[in-house]
Amino acid sequence: MPQDIRRPWTEDDIAKFRTLAQKLPVAEISAQLARSPGALVAKAHQLKLSLRMEPKERGENATDPEAAG
Numbered sequence: 001m002p003q004d005i006r007r008p009w010t011e012d013d014i015a016k017f018r019t020l021a022q023k024l025p026v027a028e029i030s031a032q033l034a035r036s037p038g039a040l041v042a043k044a045h046q047l048k049l050s051l052r053m054e055p056k057e058r059g060e061n062a063t064d065p066e067a068a069g
Contacts, residue, residue: 007035009043017043022054 009017013033020029021044029051030037044051 014043014047018047018049021049021051025053026051 013035017029017033017040020032024032026037026040030040033040041051043049
């Protein structure tokens with residue numbers, strides 16, 4: 001049975017996490033920081049940091065259902 005080994009968060013980890021939060025999906029942040037999605041959710045809660053991604057700005061190729069009329 002695997003042991004529960006927790007790696008402490010460094011200031012660099014937290015800074016990178018704050019930079020990536022709301023810009024990338026949790027799974028991608030998890031891979032970049034080598035931490036589980038659950039660890040990210042717990043740390044985000046502790047830091048009062050939202051993981052909800054910001055909406056992307058519409059590009060020139062974005063389709064507008066109302067304009068298609």
